[in-house]
Amino acid sequence: DAGITQSPRYKITETGRQVTLMCHQTWSHSYMFWYRQDLGHGLRLIYYSAAADITDKGEVPDGYVVSRSKTENFPLTLESATRSQTSVYFCASSEPYSGANVLTFGAGSRLTVL
Amino acid sequence: AQKVTQAQTEISVVEKEDVTLDCVYETRDTTYYLFWYKQPPSGELVFLIRRNSFDEQNEISGRYSWNFQKSTSSFNFTITASQVVDSAVYFCALSDTNTGNQFYFGTGTSLTVIP
Numbered sequence: 001d002a003g004i005t006q007s008p009r010y011k012i013t014e015t016g017r018q019v020t021l022m023c024h025q026t027w028s029h030s031y032m033f034w035y036r037q038d039l040g041h042g043l044r045l046i047y048y049s050a051a052a053d054i055t056d057k058g059e060v061p062d063g064y065v066v067s068r069s070k071t072e073n074f075p076l077t078l079e080s081a082t083r084s085q086t087s088v089y090f091c092a093s094s095e096p097y098s099g100a101n102v103l104t105f106g107a108g109s110r111l112t113v114l
Numbered sequence: 115a116q117k118v119t120q121a122q123t124e125i126s127v128v129e130k131e132d133v134t135l136d137c138v139y140e141t142r143d144t145t146y147y148l149f150w151y152k153q154p155p156s157g158e159l160v161f162l163i164r165r166n167s168f169d170e171q172n173e174i175s176g177r178y179s180w181n182f183q184k185s186t187s188s189f190n191f192t193i194t195a196s197q198v199v200d201s202a203v204y205f206c207a208l209s210d211t212n213t214g215n216q217f218y219f220g221t222g223t224s225l226t227v228i229p
Contacts, residue, residue, distance in 0.1 A: 031215055042120075042205060042221035050215070058216070090159065096215045101147060103207070103217050105159040 003027075006091050006106035014114050019078045021109045023091030031094045032074040033058075033103070034066065036087040043090065049074055081113045116141045118208050120220035127196050128228050135191045135223045137206030143167075146210040148182065148189040153203040153222070165189065196227045 004025040013019050025032065034046040045058030047066040055066050063085060065077045078085055091106040117140040127133045139148065150162040163173065165182050173180045177194045193200050206220045 033217070035219075040221065043219040045216060048216065088157070092159075092217075094215065094217075101209065101215070102161050102164055103149070103151075103209075104161065107158055 004091060004093055004104060004106040006089075006109045008109060009107065010110050012112045012114065013081050015082060016080050019081050019111065021076045021078075021089055021091075021111070023074045023076070023106060025072055025074075025091075025093045027093065027095065027104075028071055029093035029095040029104075030071070031096060032068065033092045033094075034064070034074070034076045035090045035092065036060065036085075037090060037108075038087050046076065046089075078111075081111075083113050085111065086113045087111060116208055116210060116216075116218045118206050118218050118220040120204075120206055120223050122223045123221070124224045124226070126226045126228060129198060130195050132192060132194050133196055133225065135193075135204050135206075135225065137189045137191065137220060139187050139189065139206070139208045141208060141210055143210040146208060149207040149209070149217070150180065150189075150191050151205045151207065153205065154199075155202070159205070162191075193225075196225075198227050198229050201225060201227045 007022045030051050033048040035043040037043050044060050046060055046064050047058055049055045049068040052068050052071050068074050089109045092103045094103045119138045146167045148165045152160045152162055170182050179192045181190045203222045203224045205222045207217050209217045
């Protein structure tokens with residue numbers, strides 16, 4: 001199916017464990033993003049990527065690692081999860097060179113760190 | 115620095131009332147885009163509208179309308195004759211060409227429409 005998919009949708013883990021959230025898009029959009037959503041903070045950018053092998057930090061990158069070896073995939077890894085990383089994570093993509101440049105979101109991944 | 119402010123954290127209206135959600139933005143760029151997204155209780159983020167900085171024409175889509183005023187750096191969203199299905203969190207966002215195509219979001223306004 002065309003679109004942007006995130007997995008897992010729900011994850012419970014323990015402090016100190018490594019967690020990877022997956023994101024896959026089928027549009028071949030050049031830009032991909034990871035946001036976290038927390039009450040009172042809205043959507044905050046963690047990392048983004050302008051193309052394969054090009055990534056850059058957003059507003060809240062500490063504790064997170066990303067990679068983008070293929071255009072369609074943009075996994076987010078929490079190397080050693082902390083309780084403050086309990087959040088809803090949204091992956092998104094956009095294509096600024098098409099003229100549309102609308103940010104399209106995945107369904108979100110709800111992560112709980114105990 | 116780019117910034118989006120949604121001063122209204124929560125709004126409650128009775129069904130069929132009109133409601134306006136405020137959005138004020140800051141940017142030094144002359145070319146930028148403004149957006150509104152809706153997040154219903156189911157949690158997904160739904161794109162509603164995009165407006166570029168050179169187009170100040172107001173837009174109407176059914177019960178929704180948007181008022182873009184560069185003089186006050188505002189991009190307000192009005193729902194006419196609100197319905198229960200309009201209950202959601204609404205986010206305003208800004209994107210410009212000089213910061214790597216980043217999107218800056220406000221903190222959102224939670225709208226509750228009471229039947």
